[in-house]
Every structure is written in C-alpha cells, then in structure tokens.
Amino acid sequence: MNTQHAFKQMLADNDGRIRYIADRYGGASDRDDMYQEILLQLWRSYESFSGQSSIGTWVYKVALNTANTFVKTRIKHNDIKQSVSRHSKQQPHAEQAGCQADILNQFMDKLSDIDAGVLMMYLDGLKSEDIAQVLGISDNAVRSRIKRIKREFEQNFVGDES
CATH class of the missing domain: 1.10.10 (Arc Repressor Mutant, subunit A)
Structure with a gap:
C-alpha cells in the first residue's frame, strides 16, 4: 500500500477523533482551521511514525499537541476575549x-x-x-x-x- 493511500485510510479511521479535538479546542469559530492544521501536522509527521505505539495513539498525540500549539498561538495574538466569549455561549444548561x-x-x-x-x-x-x-x-x-x-x-x- 502506498504512503498516500495508507495516510488516507488512517484519516478515515481517525476522523472522529480529529474532528472532536478540533471542535473541543477550536470551538465554533476556529474548528475548521484547527482541523486543517491537525491534518497538515499529521501529513508532515506521517513518514516519521515509527510504530512504537498504535496509530490511534500517535494520532491523538499529534492532534492534541497541534491543538495546544494552535490555542497558544491564538492567545498570543490577543484573541482570548473572543475565545472566552465563544466558550461562555457554548455552555449548555x-x-x-x-x-x-x-x-x-x-x-x-x-x-x-x-x-x-x-x-x-x-x-x-x-x-x-x-x-x-x-x-x-x-x-x-x-x-x-x-x-x-x-x-x-x-x-x-x-x-x-x-
């Protein structure tokens, strides 16, 4: 199986996890950008996946690290007010x-x-x-x-x- 096909299969198998992380960390306004950033980071690091853990564990690690970096970058750019506002509106009763x-x-x-x-x-x-x-x-x-x-x-x- 070629790398591109294997990567697409890995994405299909883990799409729910990736989307949940993007939604959790990005919320309504940034979820699509975060999702794309996670996919980019997965692609960039896919060839270096060594198999020391399961592919699902590796996806979590890359996705969570990417999400954390994404959030930190947003905060540094003074978007915290928007984030706090968005989070308070999303709280279900x-x-x-x-x-x-x-x-x-x-x-x-x-x-x-x-x-x-x-x-x-x-x-x-x-x-x-x-x-x-x-x-x-x-x-x-x-x-x-x-x-x-x-x-x-x-x-x-x-x-x-x-």
Missing part, C-alpha cells in the same frame, strides 16, 4: 441535557483540556499507558485522573438517589 451525549458533552465542557483529553481517550478504549505516552505524564497520573474524573461525574451527574 442542565435543563437542555437530555440524552447521554448531551450529558457527556456538558460534563466535558467543565473539564480542563487535559482531563477532557484523558476522558476522550479512555472512552475510546486506549489503555492508561497509551494515554500517558500521548500526554507525557506517568501511567499512575493517568489512572488517578481517571478515578477523579469518574468521581466528579458521579457527583455532578449521577447524584444522590436517596
């Missing part, structure tokens, strides 16, 4: 959360970007070792974050049934 996806999105909006990334990868079935590799933190730190995220979800969305 509790009464609007009906289905499980709405509840999950509402919860993820409350998390830091790192915790949202951990949760996204965890829900996508990545092992804690792979998540740790993507984020550059220890496996124990990932497991601790997952436990804390689960506890926070239970406190905010499951509640006391008594």
